[in-house]
Amino acid sequence: MSRSTHAQLASTLAEKLSLITANTQEVLNREIIEEILTKNDRPLRVYWGTATTGKPHCGYFVPMLKIADFLAAGCEVIILLADVHAYLDNLKAPIELVGLRVQYYRLCITALLQAVNVDIARLKFVTGSEYQYSPKYMRDLLTLSTQVSVHDASKAGSDVVKQVESPPMSSHIYPLMQALDEEHLDVDAQFGGVDQRKIFTLAVESLPRIGFRKRAHIMNPLIPGLQEGGKMSSSDPDSKIDLIEPAEVVRKKLKKAFCPPKQVEGNGVLSFVEHVLLPASKFKNGGVAKFSVPRRDAETKEYSDIKQMKEDYLADTLSPQSLKPAVTEALLEILEPLRKAFEESDEWRDVETRAYPPPPAPEKKKKKEKNLGSRFPGAGAGAEKESNGKADVVAQPDGHVEGKGAHELNVAVKGLAVQDSEEGSKGKA
């Protein structure tokens, strides 16, 4: 079934409501949604915001599949590329890179939605800085700041904004602006991961204090990362898979993934099937979820829901040795159009290198000076020690390193950059 058939099916109130709330963990003020659907004189308006910090990863499939549901239920959907928030959150995106990251996010999100066959005609992208610097927005922000205590603002942001010892003012402004966005984007509901819950309740409580209506909030669950005990997108690069990741890296990461036999809780591989691969398969198989697991010495297992898979996994009739390769192949299949689009787009590749440049290399080591004798200025034990005879890797002005061993260094440095910038993109999944 194509997306449009899917949309036509969701024509009754009950069908729309069940599509809007499918696979969510929690919905606050559901009656707001019901009222608008019952009146039926205009579409429900929903937005999802993402701070444009680190590179989007495979966990982004989860909100994208939900956005697909909203569109199929006839909603008007806005994706907010929250560039100002990316900067307010402890400068996770430096101001000079923020614009490029917005472009990068937009390209990734569009490709992600296309990979799950979503018709994006009724989807609107808005960039935060387009309206958040307006006098009206600023006036509303200041008014809101008179109605929220520093304590409440700081508590609201605690699962989202990077927590540091001496928090900058911007980390308190962040949740206030997220609340205000609901009014300025003129929506009925905000959608996000359950990690946004405290900001959502702040919005429910504080907007009416300054004369704005409260909105409904729809929350999707967060999926565990691929490593033990972590969330996808935490600082461990092995815990998540980039959208544009070479096939061999995808294979390696899944091989290393935490997937103990007979353990369902906190099993990132199984969760990925539950929240991404099974729901995404619907859009390829005429609306029916399907996941196949070929097994070496037995017939292929075909699943249409996670319940049966979990039961088999607990009983060990579905083993990690069969599950992992099946997940790897299914993931490579949904990533394939993204990789292809990336490789074919000069714009996308160019934006990627400019939006995520490698950080400046650690201080340049001096090349070993020729021994010019002890009377040469600067000569002495210190200089000798500093050069240390290891000048085979040289930092270039753009922060790149060249020379023997440079490949490993560039990879390591790039990995670090991703870790840094992604610390705050936790919980997007």
Ligand SMILES: N[C@@H](Cc1ccc(O)cc1)C(=O)O
């Ligand atoms: N807090 C969201 C980003 C966001 C910013 C502003 C909003 O209005 C909505 C969402 C995140 O963690 O990425």
